[in-house]
Amino acid sequence: MESTMQQGALTVAGILRYGSQAFPDAEVITYDGTDGVRACFSEVAERAARLAGALAGIGISPSDRVGTFCFNHQQHLEAYLGIPAMGAVIHTLNLRLAPDQLGYVIDDAGDRAIIADGMMLPQLAQVLEACPSVATVIVVGATADAAIKEQIAKRCKVLDYEEFLRDAAPVVEWPDVVETDAAMICYSSGTTGNPKGVVYSHRSTYLHAISALPLYSQRSWNILESKGDVALIVVPMFHAAAWGAPYACWFTGSTMIMPGRFLQAEPLAAMIERFHPTLSSGVPTIWNDLLNYLESHPTDVSSLRMLTSGGSATPRSLIETYLEHYNIPVVSGWGMTETSPVCTLAIPPSGTPRERLVDYLATAGKVVPGVELRIVDDQQQVQPWDGKALGEIEVRGPWITAGYLGGRGGENFDDGWLRTGDIATVDREGYVRIVDRTKDVIKSGGEWISSIELENAIMAHPKVAEAAVIAVPDDRWFERPLAFVVVKPGEDLEVGELRDFLATRIVKWWLPERFSFVEAIPRTSVGKFHKKVLREGYQAGNYAIHEVKRTQSEE
Template structure:
């Protein structure tokens, strides 16, 4: 043995930013403006929180839940809970009460830290959380006078007051749990993914690489991806490790407010789902010149595939690179990345050629193995044409679900992602669809994602969603739901004619429905199961086009 066997524990990373850049700000949007604290203050408060939790009986491996927006106190919980050897369990505040009740009890949470403005949601679970011993309420300006009927409640500031600003982090096994996040429960009960120190440590360092997110201590991050969703794509961990300036929008998630934060806080990088960036694009087009993104150089888009037209607009109009990432709660979450220049030979590409690559899910993050398989678990060729079941393995990939093994979700050491994909000769992953969202028509597969992205690139279209509808002859046929931009005049025929420029006749939507809104999941993705259910409940019938 020639090297020190130092355990890969998150405290070795999380204290670093404050050591090197103690004066750097962590900003939180509030009702009255933007609240500021330094990186050193944030670290000290994380240590105080660890002391307070320890005094409240939290031990190694205990689950401490958060029901919070993105803000400095949520970041303190990330830091303090994980580093003290407990498990930070982020609760999705957009889930309905029955799902929250199930998740809290399945995880056996001991403490819940909740934002004061979210208390009404937690109060719906009064008497239904038997393992919860303490509730800690964090109040931003405007919510200081909170009150609740819940028992065993204490204010966050009172909870950590007078605690020492130095906690001696325990030296534990690097495979000890440190984070717990539940899937959004699109099918059946939500499933828990337990992150370990080793997995999160390696994921944190990997996503900061130049060819991944290219992060630096000089960056300013606007953290839009919820901290309750899949580790916020790992950004709070790496930003704190590097000592990056961090800006959090808290409950203020409308495009206008996000655009002001980008402008006023000199944000250099941000991340969010496509609907976020479509919304910001919409307000910038509606009021040209109102917002100036002088510092923003790149943004990461994930959760679902962004339309190529959106990628191109941000580059052509603003000079901002849209970095597409793909991953899942089960992959910690980042697994692939797609940038304007992914390989040396891309230096000679035109902008149009680069945009084609950016629209792909991307290249695997170093350290991961990704493969596509047929129904017999035989690997398929990487020719960019054949598609199959996408499987993944690596040091930060889930090997089983928390207290719910689900062996059918794994195969011979691989995680079965539930995505259908192609891999091209350069190694780029191209997500064809979620397996449950593919449309099988006359024995042939149609990608709903490809149709959506093409329709979204049409002038006058704000958003598009394509789902399958039952058909007596062809089994299933695609139907497109379209939200138009204000003032746009589109017809069913014009949308289908637009699709004819790329798709074969049998792939075209059988119908186009113009709608005011499209249902979203708790994580901001289009909720196709709800769309299909709504169409069923409305008694929708496909037109007779056979």
């Protein structure tokens, strides 16, 4: 029996129309270092339509790829809306990619035009010769080096973004787009080999944005106060669609604060005091840096009702400190580029006593509606949700990729399920606890040591700013943990003191006997600890290692 329901397409144009009509006066604020450049949703929508008209004017057609090489700002949001709405495909380029990988992804995607911040032109100029598909570069903002602009102009047409929009007629009627057609391309971070392209559809983008609405719906929770959310979107718009935040905010009429290039703790604190955001999204390293800054620079952060954290495991000590000192819950989420990315959110059950909140917040969370999740062992046997059984997370759902651009990565799929590479347990309430990455788990004497749990234990020490743990070869135990530790400025920390501290928090045989005190831990292009660089540096002998002898009780 067929239903009687209409078959309206779920498209980015639908998102654009809804937000501009339902919340025409909601604002987008782009931070410029001292104040904010403001535009209302209706203005942003009109400019997105002008962008689409201008792109059509230079020959961009449906399914053509348009790259963005930008920080978070209003113009990037206009591209998020206008490019997919016209039927073209936005390709968000990671600002932190090495030149060889940047050139690879531009060429692999076949970008015909690139919208780039003026300050990013030197990086772009390094790779354009290897990207024959690029015919036009559209520059946002000032260019510090005129010679770089001239260099690019010898290779392709160079246009000014504001002039480009000013001279264009806006699209009045958005074309009918098939909802399963491509809307956006994001590439995996490529820590091993070249990045792989994940192509989001209009349908997947629309449904993923709907799944995130509970995070941005304070307006519906406080009817009498009539307050809406103000979202400080710190997570980069080049990374997994900024976790869907721009589209979710557009759906809810939430004010968006775009930090531009000002992603350090000091300007973020200034933005919080200036614009009073109610929530913000970012990776744990950002929230750790902000926390360290707040310790010595008192700042009014009382407007924040929540921080969301993802990209890597959020240390329990960080969650505890924000909750105890600032009354701000840090809600973790789990996902990856291949999952659009949100799959789980650590929202505690209703009625959870305050003393138990951290127990839930410190998990990866419960799977969100629309996503199916299971854990499987080495023999691909599905494991129970009992909080004990370990297995690799596999997921499927309407915003989970079924493959990669060009048909790559077939080994990442298991009979319709995406293999994620994350090892986890799931308790009977459905809360996921990430134990490790399959490539990062430490196998010591036949037993597993979780590098994530060990890192969290180390970072709980009051003198430790951050820590990363890798496995290193051991003649007796096959592998043992090596802890890289960054000590907070002005503090002194000895190995013995740190091991005594850890002995009260972890089982004795987990205690590392190898430590390296470093000034900073290398990060990937999306802010995660870059353990591949740590392993290579260790193998090359680049780190001073402090080694102690294990006692009999630790074996």
